[in-house]
Structure formats: structure tokens, C-alpha cells
Amino acid sequence: MPEPLAASSRSRPSPVRFRGRSFMALVLAPRAPLETWLAQIDSTLERSPGFFTGRAIILDISALQIDRNELAGLIRDLHARDVRILGIEGADSAHLSMGLPPPLTGGRPGGFIDVHDVPRAPPPPPPAAAQSNLLIDGSVRSGQSILHLEGDVTVLGSVASGSEIVCSGSIHVYGALRGRAIAGSTGNAQARIFCRKHEAELLAIDGLYRTADDLGPEHRGSPIQVSLEGDTLIVKPLD
Amino acid sequence: MAKVLVVTSGKGGVGKTTSTAALGAALAQAGEKVVVVDFDVGLRNLDLVMGAERRVVFDFINVIQGEAKLQQALIRDKRLDTLCLLPASQTRDKDALTEAGVARILAELREKFDWVICDSPAGIERGAALAMRHADVAVVVTNPEVSSVRDSDRIIGLLDSKTERAERGERMEKHLLLTRYDPIRAERGEMLKIDDVLEILSIPLLGIVPESEEVLRASNVGSPVTLNSPVSAPARAYMDAARRLKGEALDIVVPKDRKSLLGKLFGRRAA
Numbered sequence: 001m002p003e004p005l006a007a008s009s010r011s012r013p014s015p016v017r018f019r020g021r022s023f024m025a026l027v028l029a030p031r032a033p034l035e036t037w038l039a040q041i042d043s044t045l046e047r048s049p050g051f052f053t054g055r056a057i058i059l060d061i062s063a064l065q066i067d068r069n070e071l072a073g074l075i076r077d078l079h080a081r082d083v084r085i086l087g088i089e090g091a092d093s094a095h096l097s098m099g100l101p102p103p104l105t106g107g108r109p110g111g112f113i114d115v116h117d118v119p120r121a122p123p124p125p126p127p128a129a130a131q132s133n134l135l136i137d138g139s140v141r142s143g144q145s146i147l148h149l150e151g152d153v154t155v156l157g158s159v160a161s162g163s164e165i166v167c168s169g170s171i172h173v174y175g176a177l178r179g180r181a182i183a184g185s186t187g188n189a190q191a192r193i194f195c196r197k198h199e200a201e202l203l204a205i206d207g208l209y210r211t212a213d214d215l216g217p218e219h220r221g222s223p224i225q226v227s228l229e230g231d232t233l234i235v236k237p238l239d
Numbered sequence: 240m241a242k243v244l245v246v247t248s249g250k251g252g253v254g255k256t257t258s259t260a261a262l263g264a265a266l267a268q269a270g271e272k273v274v275v276v277d278f279d280v281g282l283r284n285l286d287l288v289m290g291a292e293r294r295v296v297f298d299f300i301n302v303i304q305g306e307a308k309l310q311q312a313l314i315r316d317k318r319l320d321t322l323c324l325l326p327a328s329q330t331r332d333k334d335a336l337t338e339a340g341v342a343r344i345l346a347e348l349r350e351k352f353d354w355v356i357c358d359s360p361a362g363i364e365r366g367a368a369l370a371m372r373h374a375d376v377a378v379v380v381t382n383p384e385v386s387s388v389r390d391s392d393r394i395i396g397l398l399d400s401k402t403e404r405a406e407r408g409e410r411m412e413k414h415l416l417l418t419r420y421d422p423i424r425a426e427r428g429e430m431l432k433i434d435d436v437l438e439i440l441s442i443p444l445l446g447i448v449p450e451s452e453e454v455l456r457a458s459n460v461g462s463p464v465t466l467n468s469p470v471s472a473p474a475r476a477y478m479d480a481a482r483r484l485k486g487e488a489l490d491i492v493v494p495k496d497r498k499s500l501l502g503k504l505f506g507r508r509a510a
Contacts (some may be wrong), residue, residue, distance in 0.1 A: 143398025160392045
């Protein structure tokens with residue numbers, strides 16, 4: 001008979017870590033009428049057979065007015081042509097049930113790519129991001145999401161409840177931190193979070209996070225620094 | 240030079256329409272030419288608070304769609320001849336507002352009036368976005384209560400990013416109007432402190448309007464509270480706020496509980 005887990009056992013399974021990573025992807029943006037557009041895909045395949053093989057493609061349907069069934073049909077048609085869809089932009093997420101590619105938002109434009117320019121090799125890796133720090137002279141308002149994957153972020157004002165800072169480096173807040181601070185998001189366990197007044201909703205370093213509830217009332221309202229030691233987020237008073 | 244002022248909040252029910260009417264009437268009483276514009280298409284209230292609901296023939300949407308001229312839709316107030324109202328449509332919805340239409344009408348209104356006060360609907364969608372788009376000055380109406388404060392913070396973020404002024408790199412003048420302030424609850428610690436609200440929102444305080452039955456009475460008779468009961472505490476707060484909008488540097492008065500000692504001892508209202 002297997003031993004039941006001891007009720008007083010305080011060991012928890014290792015937490016799941018989330019990392020941020022950016023990829024370059026090719027985007028296909030179909031236009032109505034779909035039959036004409038699919039014919040263009042077919043002619044591309046005639047000129048460069050296997051062009052789509054092994055490539056992950058993102059489908060941008062914001063120029064189309066189609067319903068759930070037509071979308072599923074389009075994806076089937078594309079699969080039949082060996083076009084594998086990684087995600088869908090510009091769709092109503094209600095239309096994307098399990099089994100269909102997930103919705104994507106927030107893509108940054110990377111310019112147009114002509115078929116004959118692209119070699120059959122996979123697309124080139126994204127250029128190595130230059131290290132640069134972002135300075136926000138003012139406050140981050142509720143609902144704003146600051147994404148900076150090239151270095152540290154420093155905020156001279158406060159970070160409001162319901163806002164977030166996601167960066168690859170460390171986060172420095174010279175006012176009150178009332179929102180979320182997500183540091184080291186691209187896999188940097190050395191990143192830290194500093195703030196003058198801790199009222200944070202969520203703190204995370206390198207994918208490991210603690211919510212306000214987890215953090216408890218200790219240090220709230222005071223200056224803190226947050227670092228990662230092994231798999232634990234440590235909160236220490238600043239000065 | 241005409242000023243376009245938007246009265247906005249994010250949160251619903253905090254006192255935008257009341258404040259639009261009260262500030263509009265206060266400015267008009269001081270001799271300014273004022274038009275108050277209702278941007279809440281489909282759920283219009285400004286016409287009720289101004290007492291003009293039985294005189295609405297054409298509305299904002301009719302003018303946008305070219306079905307009426309602006310002059311036909313404007314309703315002059317019966318009590319103050321420098322005060323006009325541009326009502327919203329009740330039968331349509333926010334999708335009927337177009338950016339180009341709103342821009343055109345606000346430009347026309349700028350030529351006829353000193354102050355164009357836009358009563359924004361609640362929320363952050365199209366109606367609220369268009370109400371703030373062309374503003375020069377914003378009055379952010381907030382109750383000293385956590386949800387209202389967070390929603391106001393969101394709105395301030397939008398004022399600094401999704402308006403013409405922000406897109407041109409210019410600063411938008413923003414003012415905080417704290418409404419429905421209850422001195423008794425503040426004393427008991429049941430409402431957010433004024434200083435806490437100011438610390439979170441960090442915009443200059445335009446005024447503190449106390450919670451009062453006068454506001455409900457005024458809207459029921461269809462009159463802005465500054466006209467209906469000018470000596471009441473909220474009316475005086477609004478009139479001071481209007482003076483501050485015009486540039487006067489008045490000290491802010493924090494409303495106090497003015498009950499007598501007996502009133503405090505036997506504090507419960509009669510059933």
C-alpha cells in the first residue's frame with residue numbers, strides 16, 4: 001500500500017518557471033476573396049516548392065471578415081498545402097478553441113520579405129539586442145505595460161496598481177511600486193528589483209514569481225530589494 | 240482662445256455629468272460663453288441634469304451625419320443665456336460617433352464659445368476615447384475610494400497617450416476633482432484620505448465636493464446644483480473649482496462635518 005503524503009510535509013514541488021523569448025516569424029495576411037489568395041499561395045509553391053516546409057507561420061486575419069467555421073476551413077486548406085500555423089493575429093479569441101492555433105498579440109513589424117529573397121534555410125536569428133537601459137521620467141499609470149527586453153528599467157515616479165514592468169534586466173522604482181515587477185524575463189537569474197515603497201501586487205525574477213499574498217505584510221510600505229537565491233525569491237529591506 | 244475641457248473618470252457614477260453641469264453653469268454665470276456636450280451616446284443624462292430633456296429635437300449624431308446643422312441641435316439654457324447644451328442621441332450607440340465628425344463639430348464649437356465642456360461616458364472605449372481626444376484640459380472626477388482611484392489612474396494614462404495633445408508631444412493640463420467626499424466617513428477612516436488619493440494620482444487638486452442631498456435634488460428638478468442651491472456646500476465647491484479653472488489661485492477647503500454638538504450626539508437620521 002503506497003504511503004500517503006505526510007500531512008505536515010512542507011515540501012512543495014519545484015515551481016514552474018516561465019521565460020520570455022523573442023522569435024522572428026513570417027506572417028501571412030490573407031485577403032478576400034480567399035479562393036484568389038489560396039491560388040496565389042499555390043503559385044508561390046509552384047515556383048518554390050516546399051517554401052513553407054518546416055517554417056512556423058503566423059496567420060494575420062485582421063483584413064478578413066470570417067466566422068469560426070470559415071477560419072477552421074482556412075487553416076485546414078493551409079495544412080493541406082503543408083503550411084503550419086504557429087498562431088493567429090487579428091482573430092476574436094472566442095473563435096479559437098483548443099485544436100486551433102492560439103491567438104497572438106503585440107507583434108512588432110519586421111518589414112516585408114519577398115519569396116525569392118529568402119533562402120530555403122530557416123529565417124535568420126533575430127539580431128542580438130544591444131544592451132540599453134530604459135529610464136521612465138514620471139509614473140507608470142494603471143493599465144500600462146512596459147516591455148523592455150534589452151536591459152534595466154528605472155522609474156522615477158510610481159508604478160500604479162494594475163500596471164506592469166517586464167524587463168530582461170533589473171527594475172529600479174524610485175517611487176512606490178504598486179503593480180507588477182517582472183525582472184530577468186529572458187532568463188537572467190541575477191536580475192533584481194528595487195523600490196522605495198513596496199506595495200507590489202506581484203514580483204518575479206527569471207520566471208519565478210510571488211504574489212502580494214505570498215509576500216505577506218512584512219516589508220510592506222518600506223524600501224526593499226528583491227533577489228533570486230536558487231529557487232527562492234528573497235525580499236530584504238533596502239538600507 | 241477657446242478651451243476644450245473633458246470631464247472624465249473611468250469609473251461610472253462618480254459625478255461626471257453632475258460636475259459638467261455644475262462647472263458649466265458656474266463658468267456661464269461668470270460671463271463666459273459655455274457649451275456642454277454630452278458624449279454618452281445611447282445613455283444620455285446631461286439633458287436631464289440641465290432640464291432640457293423636453294426640448295431635444297436634434298442631437299450630436301444628427302449633426303455628425305449631416306442631418307442637422309449645429310445651430311439646430313444646440314439648446315440654449317433658459318436660465319443663463321451664455322450656456323448651451325449639445326445633447327447626445329438616445330436611440331443610437333457609440334459606434335455612430337466618428338473621429339472626423341467629432342473633430343469637425345468641436346472645431347465649429349471652438350469658434351462660437353469660450354469653453355467647450357465634454358461630458359465623457361464611463362469606461363475607456365470609443366465614447367470616452369473620443370470625448371478626450373481633442374481636449375486641452377482634463378478634469379478627472381474621482382471618489383475617495385479604491386476602485387475609483389485605480390480607474391482614474393488608468394484614465395490619466397490614456398490622457399497622456401491617446402489624445403491629440405499627447406500625440407503632438409504637448410502636455411495636457413489635468414486636474415483632480417474629488418467628489419462625494421463624506422467628512423464623517425473620512426474621520427472614521429472608511430474613505431481613502433485625500434493625501435493618499437493625491438499621492439497615487441499625482442495631479443493638482445481642483446476641488447473637493449462633499450456628498451450632499453442637494454445634488455440629487457438638483458438633478459431631479461433638472462437644474463445644475465450651482466444654480467439650484469448656490470449656497471449649498473457642493474455648489475460653493477463647484478464655484479471655487481470653476482474659478483480655479485480660470486486661473487485663480489484659491490486655497491482648497493476640505494469639507495468638514497458641520498453638525499452641531501446635539502446633531503453629533505443624536506447622529507442617526509430619522510427613519
